[in-house]
Structure formats: C-alpha cells, structure tokens
Amino acid sequence: MNGAQTGATGALMGIEDFRSWLVIAPAIGLVLLGVALVASPALGATIFGLPLPPGSAAGYVPAIGVRDIAFGLYILGLAWFSSGAPSASCWPSRP
DSSP: OTTOEEOTTSOEEOTTSHHHHHHHHHHHHHHHHHHHHHHOHHHHHHHHTOOOOSGGGGGHHHHHHHHHHHHHHHHHHHHHHOOSSOOGGGSOOOO
16 A cells, blocks of 8 residues: 555545644754754753853754654655555464
8 A cells, every 4th residue: 555554434544634733843843943953052052951161062952953854754654655554473373
C-alpha cells in the first residue's frame, strides 16, 4: 500500500489525516525551536526562561538547538518512512 497505514475504515492514512499531524506538528515545532536556538542563543535562552550566561558558557544554547533539530528530523523521518504496521521480526510467531 505504498507504505501508508490503513485506518479502521480501511482508508489510507496520509498527510491529510489528523492523526498524522499529531506527530508531524510537534516535530516541525522542534526543528523550528532548534533553528531559533542556533540562530539566536539570546532568544533561545529567553524561550527557555533562563538568562544567557556570559562568555563561553553560552555554548550550551546552540548545542540544545542542534539536539532539537536532530530529534525533530528523526521524528519526521520516522513518520515519513513508517508503514504503520509492525515488522514480522518485532512480534513472536503464533504457535
């Protein structure tokens, strides 16, 4: 079925499905948050509610941004390539 999951009604689940957006929207939010943290560490620290430390200690903010970008892209990749069905190797065979 082209890697798409079928719902209870048998219809294909795609980008139009609300349930897909429950995964996609937070992942996009993480990527955007990460971009903000990398592009402007002062803004990122404000978003987190922490003061930006002076000097080289401020390096944790872009690092958090890179982590958020990577995690958001990972979730998007899982959503993109997921078939929605568990693979045969994940479940024991029935007797």
